[in-house]
Amino acid sequence: MPQYQLVRGMRDILPSATARWREIETTVIDVLSRYGYEEIRLPLLESTELFSRGVGEATDLVEKEMYTFPDRKGKSLSLRPEGTAGCVRACIENGLLHNRKQKLWYHGSMFRYERPQKGRNREHTQIGAEAFGMPGPDIDAEMLVMLARAFRDLGVASALTLELNTIGSAASRARHRQALVDYLTPHRDELDADSRRRLATNPLRIFDSKVPSTRAIVAAAPKLHDYLDAAAEAHFDDLRRRLDAAHVDHRLNPLLVRGLDYYTHTVFEWVTEALGAQNAVCSGGRYDGLVERLGGRAIPAAGFGMGLDRLALLHERSVSADYAQADLYLAVAAPEHASWASALAERIRDATPLRVLQHAGAGGLRSQLGEADRCGARWAAIVGDEEMAEECVSLKWLRDEQRPQAKLTVHALIDALLA
RNA sequence: GUGGGUGUAGCUCAGCUGGUAGAGCCCCGGAUUGUGGAUCCGGUCGUCGUGGGUUCAAAUCCCAUCAUCCACCCCA
Numbered sequence: 230m231p232q233y234q235l236v237r238g239m240r241d242i243l244p245s246a247t248a249r250w251r252e253i254e255t256t257v258i259d260v261l262s263r264y265g266y267e268e269i270r271l272p273l274l275e276s277t278e279l280f281s282r283g284v285g286e287a288t289d290l291v292e293k294e295m296y297t298f299p300d301r302k303g304k305s306l307s308l309r310p311e312g313t314a315g316c317v318r319a320c321i322e323n324g325l326l327h328n329r330k331q332k333l334w335y336h337g338s339m340f341r342y343e344r345p346q347k348g349r350n351r352e353h354t355q356i357g358a359e360a361f362g363m364p365g366p367d368i369d370a371e372m373l374v375m376l377a378r379a380f381r382d383l384g385v386a387s388a389l390t391l392e393l394n395t396i397g398s399a400a401s402r403a404r405h406r407q408a409l410v411d412y413l414t415p416h417r418d419e420l421d422a423d424s425r426r427r428l429a430t431n432p433l434r435i436f437d438s439k440v441p442s443t444r445a446i447v448a449a450a451p452k453l454h455d456y457l458d459a460a461a462e463a464h465f466d467d468l469r470r471r472l473d474a475a476h477v478d479h480r481l482n483p484l485l486v487r488g489l490d491y492y493t494h495t496v497f498e499w500v501t502e503a504l505g506a507q508n509a510v511c512s513g514g515r516y517d518g519l520v521e522r523l524g525g526r527a528i529p530a531a532g533f534g535m536g537l538d539r540l541a542l543l544h545e546r547s548v549s550a551d552y553a554q555a556d557l558y559l560a561v562a563a564p565e566h567a568s569w570a571s572a573l574a575e576r577i578r579d580a581t582p583l584r585v586l587q588h589a590g591a592g593g594l595r596s597q598l599g600e601a602d603r604c605g606a607r608w609a610a611i612v613g614d615e616e617m618a619e620e621c622v623s624l625k626w627l628r629d630e631q632r633p634q635a636k637l638t639v640h641a642l643i644d645a646l647l648a
Numbered sequence: 649g650u651g652g653g654u655g656u657a658g659c660u661c662a663g664c665u666g667g668u669a670g671a672g673c674c675c676c677g678g679a680u681u682g683u684g685g686a687u688c689c690g691g692u693c694g695u696c697g698u699g700g701g702u703u704c705a706a707a708u709c710c711c712a713u714c715a716u717c718c719a720c721c722c723c724a
Contacts, residue, residue, distance in 0.1 A: 234697095234715065289722055293649075311724085339724080344649075346718060355724060423721075439720095488723065498724090509724055536724025562682050596676085598684040613682055627684070634683080 238343070238351025240538075248552030250541055253383060254336065257356050257535065260379040264371065266332040266358050271315045273338060277305040283314035283523050285490025287430045294341040308340035311489070312357040313516065313532055314523070320361060321525040330362035339534075348507030348539045357513075359532035361520070366464050369495045369515065369531055370471035376499065376511060376533065377477045384548040385540070389499045389510060391478065394485035395465040396433075397457040399493055399518050405456035406432055416446050433486045454483060464494055491516040495531065503546055504539055511535040553605025555586035557646065558627075560597035562613030570612045573622065573639065577610075580643045602627060610642065 235241065242250060258268075281291050296308040309315050312335055320326050320333075336356045343349060360368050373391065380386040396402055409432045417425060421440040428435065436447055457465075472479055479497075487496045496514035504510075513533025520528040557577065561570050567588075574587045586604055588597045594611070601609040611623040615636075622642050626632040637645060 237715075294722080341723080343722065344720090345716080346720095349723070353724065357724095434722095506719065506721095507723070512724065534724055539724060558684095560683085592676090594682050595680075595684080600684085602684040609684075611683070615682090623683090625683070 236351075238345045240350050240352065246541065249544060249550065250537065252550075252552075253537060253540055253544055254356065256382050257379050258334070258336070260375060260382060261334045261356075261358055264332070264375045266334045266360075269316065269319060269333045269335050271309075271312065271319055271335055271337070273309055273340075274306050275309055275315050275318065277307040279314050279318055279523070280307055280310060283317065283491060283519060284311065288489055290341065290489065292430075294343055296340045296342055310341045311339055312337075312355060312534060313359060313489075313491070313519070316357070316359050316532075317520055317523050317525070317530075321520065321523060326361050326520065326525060326528050330360075332358070332360045334358040346507065347505045348536075348542060350538060354537040355534045356537060357532060357534040359530060361530045362528055363531070364517070364529035366468035366471065366495070369468050370475065372513075372531060372533065373472060373477055373479075373497065374475045376535075377475075380499070383540070383544060385543050388501050388503050388543055388547055390480055390501070392482040392485050392498045392500055393469070393472075393479045394482050394496050395457065395461055395494050396453060396486060396492060396496055396514075397461040397494060401456045401458050401461060402453070402493070405451060405453045408451040408456070409433070409435075412450050413446070419443075419446060431486075431488070434488070436484045436486070452483070461494060468495060487512065487514055491519040491522070493517045497533070501539075501543055504542055507539060509536070510539045510543060551605060553607075554584070555604045555606045556583040557585050557608045557610055558597070558601035558604060558606040559585060559587040559610045559612070560594055560601060561588060562594055562611065566612045566614075566617060569617050573610075573612065576639060577643065577646065581646050583646060598625075608646070 277295070277297050280295065284291050286292075290310050295310050297305060298307075300306050316333060316335060320331060325331050334356060335358075337354065338352050339355050340352055342351060345351060358372070360372065377386065377391070380389055397405075410428065413420070413428055413432065413435065417428065419442060420428070420435070421438065421443050424435045424438050424440070424443050433453070435443065436450075438444060438447065469479070482498075485496055485498055492514045494515040494517065496512075498512035499510050500508045501510055502508065511533055513531070515529070515531045517529040518527075520526065520530060559570050559574050559577075561567050570587060574585045577583060577585050586601075586606065588600065592600070598609055607626070607628050609625040609627055611625065613623075616622055619636070621636050621638055623634055623636050624642055624645060625634045635645075
């Protein structure tokens with residue numbers, strides 16, 4: 230057993246997985262940039278207050294899941310548990326929202342002190358995006374259309390369902406919340422323990438309870454939908470028409486409530502059945518009041534976070550792919566050919582974009598070709614006495630039995646590799 | 649934070665009512681002195697998670713602890 234072990238909830242992403250991760254990341258980032266989103270890079274560490282104020286004091290995320298500690302001068306810092314608060318802070322602080330719109334994306338680790346299980350680690354990686362300054366359903370719709378494209382490009386669309394809901398304006402949400410608390414308080418003793426706790430913290434979540442007796446009480450409770458104002462309904466209807474027109478399938482889930490305080494109006498979640506209990510792969514929504522709450526002007530916004538750890542699990546299930554380490558493996562018949570082969574490898578790298586893996590260390594030609602096979606290379610190039618004498622290379626197609634091995638000049642070799 | 653399961657080779661796992669550790673895969677070499685994938689032969693790799701206890705003797709029984717997995721909870 231090793232002397233040092235991973236800190237609980239952290240994870241190593243090993244070479245056998247990183248090629249897949251990289252493919253996922255470049256695919257998603259490419260789609261984002263095709264919709265005009267620009268990258269912003271943000272710190273992992275922020276003042277604790279940013280999250281308690283932005284995400285909400287009473288949320289589970291802030292209440293019990295943050296990595297919080299004092300720095301050397303006693304100031305309370307927290308590892309970011311999510312990306313939106315920090316992004317909004319950076320935008321306000323740098324004047325990015327002054328009289329202009331912004332579409333931004335970021336990529337990186339988030340930290341939450343939770344009990345690890347499948348699809349849930351204490352460090353996880355998200356790609357998130359935020360759109361500032363656009364109040365209408367057009368940007369909500371574009372964001373969802375964009376995500377649908379990203380999931381199609383990734384090859385995981387068939388495993389995902391888009392769930393959608395509106396929670397209305399902050400004002401109508403507050404009215405509903407009060408009505409709900411007024412309705413549930415007389416039934417307080419009949420609720421399960423979790424729901425009693427939520428009555429004070431986040432009563433909307435009581436709708437999610439799986440306890441039958443609680444469900445029976447909740448069935449007659451005031452519905453959020455009945456408290457929506459006309460503008461909120463119009464916004465939501467407009468969004469749904471746009472999604473229909475774009476053929477983005479979605480399912481209404483009136484119980485879908487984001488656990489962070491800042492959400493308003495549109496909320497959404499892409500869920501899968503394939504990953505067990507942790508089924509949300511990407512979720513987000515509008516947060517029209519957050520910029521103001523964090524000290525900026527009243528600027529409407531929408532955004533999402535996408536969990537790459539879960540997306541990678543899903544991708545692994547949905548897309549089988551061979552990620553080769555190299556394109557060409559350069560083998561030598563004997564050690565004295567190695568320096569000539571090195572020069573050849575450099576010429577190939579100069580002339581082509583190929584990944585050229587040159588043999589190093591001990592091992593006969595037989596074992597070198599074994600390595601060539603294992604690294605996934607399409608070709609093996611062999612250098613021996615005969616080749617060196619004739620300034621040639623023997624090229625072997627490892628994945629195509631039909632093509633015979635051929636002795637080629639260096640020029641002909643490069644042409645063959647580029648063909 | 650709560651409940652349950654599991655820790656033995658790099659990986660997947662076997663190891664009975666205690667007697668001093670095994671298989672398959674992988675890797676290396678050979679059969680094939682310059683040609684991979686198939687087959688056969690040979691070989692390397694273990695603080696049996698950690699600490700303590702019981703015992704002549706512990707991978708095996710007991711206690712503690714750490715890690716891990718699944719679920720609750722929560723979320724990406």
